Amino acid sequence: KQEVTQIPAALSVPEGENLVLNCSFTDSAIYNLQWFRQDPGKGLTSLLLIQSSQREQTSGRLNASLDKSSGRSTLYIAASQPGDSATYLCAVRPMEYGNKLVFGAGTILRVKS
């Protein structure tokens, strides 16, 4: 059964710092991995989608990497801003299940001004 773990569970950094969020998964047989952002009381916003054949994706200050063989992904946020404060969720799409996403519990990020 696919399990997704995110470390750390919470992170507090000063504004301007570069930071890395970690995601690991137990079964490397995945179609893709997706990073989401969730603001308090809101739904999920897709940030980056990495297909299993890709190593990384970039969008603005965000860069996500994928090492499928080791079951790891990182989300790198450059020059963090208070507006980046949110919960960041990692989800994999396992080949075993077809159309389900399996999520981690998330990392709660707080960027202090």
Place this chain on the structure above:
Amino acid sequence: GAGVSQTPSNKVTEKGKYVELRCDPISGHTALYWYRQSLGQGPEFLIYFQGTGAADDSGLPNDRFFAVRPEGSVSTLKIQRTERGDSAVYLCASSLGAGPGNTIYFGEGSWLTVV
């Protein structure tokens, strides 16, 4: 519509009551998903529709939960005889197609509280 729309945004109901949650996916999206998110957890899969049919309902926790999508667009998640443990955010999502290359877009969720 521009995004996935869910109603109601908040619902408080008494234990034992019946509840319906509605999802209006992005126009033209054929795949529709329901997930449930408890406090401090990631979302958990409930059911997936491709068109009008439920292609995978393996995540529904028990027979009190049922979902329909009669015309291949709007979907309704129905919960009978609600229990306090059903309190959670119910998230709907859609994608243009079902293949793994499709990004999945989520709505704002329906926050259900059973008292």
